[in-house]
Amino acid sequence: MAATPPYSPPSIEGGVTTEYVVTQSTEETMHWGETFARRLKTGDVVALCGELGAGKTVLAQGICRGLGYKGEVTSPSFVHLHRYEASVGQTFLSVLPDRNVCPTIHHADLYLTKSPEDAADLGLDELYGGDGIVLVEWAQRFPEMLPEGCWWIEIEWPKEGENVRLIKVRK
Ligand SMILES: Nc1ncnc2c1ncn2[C@@H]1O[C@H](COP(=O)(O)OP(=O)(O)O)[C@@H](O)[C@H]1O
Numbered sequence: 001m002a003a004t005p006p007y008s009p010p011s012i013e014g015g016v017t018t019e020y021v022v023t024q025s026t027e028e029t030m031h032w033g034e035t036f037a038r039r040l041k042t043g044d045v046v047a048l049c050g051e052l053g054a055g056k057t058v059l060a061q062g063i064c065r066g067l068g069y070k071g072e073v074t075s076p077s078f079v080h081l082h083r084y085e086a087s088v089g090q091t092f093l094s095v096l097p098d099r100n101v102c103p104t105i106h107h108a109d110l111y112l113t114k115s116p117e118d119a120a121d122l123g124l125d126e127l128y129g130g131d132g133i134v135l136v137e138w139a140q141r142f143p144e145m146l147p148e149g150c151w152w153i154e155i156e157w158p159k160e161g162e163n164v165r166l167i168k169v170r171k
C-alpha cells in the first residue's frame with residue numbers, strides 16, 4: 001500500500017474549495033485517486049489538467065479503480081473518448097451511494113482535439129449530470145466545454161525527471 005501523501009486541508013474562498021496533495025510516486029497518485037473517487041457522485045465531472053506525462057491518466061486509473069472498475073484504463077488521446085462499464089456479474093459495491101454496481105465511466109481526452117467544435121462533437125455535455133462519471137484529460141485546452149461546478153484537478157510536475165507531483169483540487 002502506498003503511503004498517505006502530504007495533504008493540505010481544504011480552504012474556501014469565493015465559494016471555491018481548494019486543497020493540495022503532494023505525491024512522490026505513480027502508486028501514491030493512483031492510491032490518492034482511489035480515495036478521491038469516494039467523494040464523487042453520479043453525474044459528476046472531473047477535469048484533469050496538466051502537461052504531457054504529468055499523471056492525468058494515472059490519476060484516472062486510480063479514480064476508476066476507486067469506483068470499482070476492474071478493467072483496463074488507458075489513455076484515450078487518440079480515440080478521444082473511452083467508455084468503461086462494469087462487467088456483468090460483478091459483485092462489489094460501488095462507493096456511489098445511489099448505486100450498487102460500478103457506474104459507467106466516460107474517460108475523455110482533449111489532447112488531440114483541434115477546435116471547440118471538435119470538442120463539442122464528442123457530445124460530452126450530454127454525459128454531464130447523467131448516470132455515469134465523466135473524466136476529461138486535457139480539460140484546460142477547452143475549459144468552456146466543462147460544466148459549472150465540476151471538479152478541477154491540476155497536476156503540476158515541479159521538477160522534470162523526478163516523481164514528485166503537486167495535485168491541486170478545486171470545486
Ligand atoms: N507522482 C507521480 N504521479 C503520477 N505519475 C507519475 C508520478 N511519478 C512518476 N510518474 C510517471 O509519470 C507518467 C504519467 O503518465 P500519464 O499518467 O500517462 O500522464 P498524462 O496522462 O498526464 O500525460 C507515468 O509514466 C508515471 O509512471
Ligand SMILES: [Mg+2]
Pocket residue numbers: 056057075076137
Ligand atoms: Mg493521459
